[in-house]
Amino acid sequence: MDDFTGAAQVAQLRRTVTRKGRRTVEIVCLITSADARTAPPELLAAWVQSHWEIENRLHWVRDVPFDEDRSQVRTGNAPQVMGGLRNIAITLLRLQGHQNSAAALRHHARGTDRPVNLFLSA
Known part of the structure; x- marks a missing residue:
């Protein structure tokens, strides 16, 4: 011990x-x-x-859905900033009622106005 x-x-x-x-x-x-x-x-x-x-x-x-482990962002404050942005995105998707993050990301990727509307509706 x-x-x-x-x-x-x-x-x-x-x-x-x-x-x-x-x-x-x-x-x-x-x-x-x-x-x-x-x-x-x-x-x-x-x-x-x-x-x-x-x-x-x-x-x-x-x-997994955000593929963070393969991110090329490695210097300065950028990794913490990107982690914070991912957390904000996850939170906004959950507040909108999405249970499956991967499906929600695909849904929002199909319309250029959807991510902006998600952010503005929070």
Whole structure:
């Protein structure tokens, strides 16, 4: 535990994942400074679930429909600015009721007035 100063609890999480029709079991180790009284198994599970909720609601959308990982913008403040603009676009699409970001982006790409109207209607 020398490498994990402050660690009070180690837990193992097993989850069943289905990808392309194939089921596998993943085992994940969790390390936390919260002891077992402060963070019982139910709370640890809630923390993991909330992490994936954030990952799925924002990071995945930025990575896949916006293809952020292949962005050529790498210098100065430009990466942060572009990330902020992507977040604004995601927020505006969600406020307009779009659940599927990829479909919403395709919809707005088909009409030059649609992105402007989206922005002005917010």
